[in-house]
Amino acid sequence: MPRWPQVVLMVGALVASGGAAVSAGLQDFAAIERGRYLANAADCGSCHTVPGSGQRFAGGRPIETPFGVLVAPNITPDRETGIGAWSDEEFDAALRQGLRRDGKRLYPAMPYPYFTRMSRQDTKDIRAYLSTIAPVHNTVAANKLPFPLNIRTGMFAWDRLYFSPGEFRANPDKSIEWNRGAYLVQGPGHCGACHTPKTLFGGDKASASLQGYTLQGWVAPDITSGEGPLASWPADDLAQYLKTGHNRFAAAAGLMGEVVDFSTSKLSDADVKAMATYLKDIKGPKAAMDSSSDQKVLTAGGAIYQDLCSACHKSDGTGVPNLIPDLSHAATVESGDPTTVLRVILQGAQSVATDREPTGPAMPAFGWQLNDVQVAAVASYVRNHWGKATKVGEELVRKERAALHARTN
Numbered sequence: 001m002p003r004w005p006q007v008v009l010m011v012g013a014l015v016a017s018g019g020a021a022v023s024a025g026l027q028d029f030a031a032i033e034r035g036r037y038l039a040n041a042a043d044c045g046s047c048h049t050v051p052g053s054g055q056r057f058a059g060g061r062p063i064e065t066p067f068g069v070l071v072a073p074n075i076t077p078d079r080e081t082g083i084g085a086w087s088d089e090e091f092d093a094a095l096r097q098g099l100r101r102d103g104k105r106l107y108p109a110m111p112y113p114y115f116t117r118m119s120r121q122d123t124k125d126i127r128a129y130l131s132t133i134a135p136v137h138n139t140v141a142a143n144k145l146p147f148p149l150n151i152r153t154g155m156f157a158w159d160r161l162y163f164s165p166g167e168f169r170a171n172p173d174k175s176i177e178w179n180r181g182a183y184l185v186q187g188p189g190h191c192g193a194c195h196t197p198k199t200l201f202g203g204d205k206a207s208a209s210l211q212g213y214t215l216q217g218w219v220a221p222d223i224t225s226g227e228g229p230l231a232s233w234p235a236d237d238l239a240q241y242l243k244t245g246h247n248r249f250a251a252a253a254g255l256m257g258e259v260v261d262f263s264t265s266k267l268s269d270a271d272v273k274a275m276a277t278y279l280k281d282i283k284g285p286k287a288a289m290d291s292s293s294d295q296k297v298l299t300a301g302g303a304i305y306q307d308l309c310s311a312c313h314k315s316d317g318t319g320v321p322n323l324i325p326d327l328s329h330a331a332t333v334e335s336g337d338p339t340t341v342l343r344v345i346l347q348g349a350q351s352v353a354t355d356r357e358p359t360g361p362a363m364p365a366f367g368w369q370l371n372d373v374q375v376a377a378v379a380s381y382v383r384n385h386w387g388k389a390t391k392v393g394e395e396l397v398r399k400e401r402a403a404l405h406a407r408t409n
């Protein structure tokens with residue numbers, strides 16, 4: 001926010017310069033201030049600045065990704081090494097479509113999968129603000145990704161899988177405050193970049209939005225109000241954490257400390273409150289199913305199956321001959337009694353090692369990762385999709401978990 005004397009001076013200067021210029025000048029001023037605010041909400045400065053360098057937005061900061069190190073480019077208005085020569089359209093395409101100026105695709109370490117929820121006006125205003133920054137001549141070192149990820153055309157497939165472009169759409173059933181919070185969290189705030197679990201290829205697991213992820217040696221916890229630690233935080237405490245970095249429950253360190261420092265602490269009280277209101281209302285899979293018909297359970301179960309199981313058992317359940325069982329023909333799946341299916345999901349399974357195959361293939365345990373509702377959903381999906389068996393309730397999962405626990409202790 002501008003300090004008042006500054007505003008008064010600017011307005012004074014504009015008034016002195018005559019009628020038409022006044023409104024144009026005020027508009028520019030408003031656009032630049034709005035752009036500055038959004039650049040904070042989007043935390044552009046933290047990735048595009050080498051900490052301690054004093055050269056804000058001049059790039060060069062290495063960004064750790066699951067695949068290797070990317071280096072954030074110079075986005076100051078320097079015409080040669082920054083984005084000074086870019087058109088507003090090119091800038092918009094980078095932010096909202098993930099396109100470089102040469103038309104190739106950016107890597108999603110630049111959070112365009114979230115920034116795409118911003119509007120054309122938003123990116124225009126951010127550009128207007130960045131144009132007021134001092135240009136810094138700084139050539140940024142090239143990225144260091146291992147082959148084949150260094151081939152940008154590969155990003156085409158990635159985008160097809162994980163990028164759903166398009167502006168934020170308000171939910172008419174929710175309040176204005178809720179929608180403002182949803183826009184900030186899903187769009188500029190790109191909270192999911194750290195808080196949403198990723199697939200093997202680093203895409204967001206859409207079925208588990210904001211349910212927690214571990215990156216760069218930090219755990220970004222579940223920030224939905226379903227099962228995670230935030231379930232018991234009142235909205236005001238959540239807003240306080242975002243605004244100040246601490247509250248009576250927690251203090252932000254590491255990556256989140258930076259997010260608070262450069263981004264959320266610079267937002268208005270109304271905006272951090274709006275984010276809290278939204279986060280308090282999203283509940284992850286548990287709530288999605290509380291209100292539900294069987295179909296919802298199966299949809300949720302199918303999503304979990306695609307995320308966690310299909311890598312081995314294949315999307316169509318057929319598995320890999322002699323290695324991974326074919327679920328579409330497995331007796332355990334067709335059986336009326338779900339005990340074995342639940343046990344395998346909760347505890348994993350090690351097929352017997354024989355002389356011919358001394359190391360039998362193993363199925364990992366998911367009991368530590370999935371809660372009862374999620375295990376029930378994926379078990380229901382598998383049994384319903386490939387068998388004709390009835391739905392598995394979460395009570396049964398709870399019982400089975402307790403029985404397994406008793407047996408191993």
Ligand code: HEC
Nearest residue numbers: 042043044047063070071072073075094100106107109110
């Ligand atoms: C989480 C870190 C991160 C944040 C936050 C971030 N960027 Fe980036 N940005 C990057 C990385 C990394 C690249 C390079 C990606 C690549 O090489 O494919 C990049 C690329 C870009 C490019 C393309 C530059 C070029 O030379 O091709 C522009 C423009 C850009 N960012 C602007 C922004 C703006 C504006 C914001 C805030 C609205 C922002 N970025 C926020 C990491 C980030």
Ligand code: HEC
Nearest residue numbers: 189190191194218219220221229250251252253255256259
């Ligand atoms: C760069 C990665 C990153 C981004 C982006 C990010 N977070 Fe975090 N967040 C973390 C990490 C890591 C922690 C754990 C912090 C700690 O251990 O002190 C955390 C913690 C939190 C917590 C406290 C949870 C608890 O149980 O203590 C909240 C609330 C939170 N983040 C909300 C958000 C919101 C809202 C956004 C988007 C505006 C966001 N975060 C964006 C990495 C991130």
Ligand code: HEC
Nearest residue numbers: 308309312323324325330332341344349350351361362363
């Ligand atoms: C890392 C690969 C892998 C993943 C991931 C995996 N499985 Fe398995 N699964 C296996 C293997 C290997 C077996 C056979 C184990 C055995 O022979 O005892 C198996 C066995 C099973 C069985 C028993 C089949 C039978 O014929 O008795 C079921 C049911 C099953 N998996 C379901 C799942 C579900 C549901 C998921 C996701 C939550 C999943 N699996 C994820 C590898 C995997």
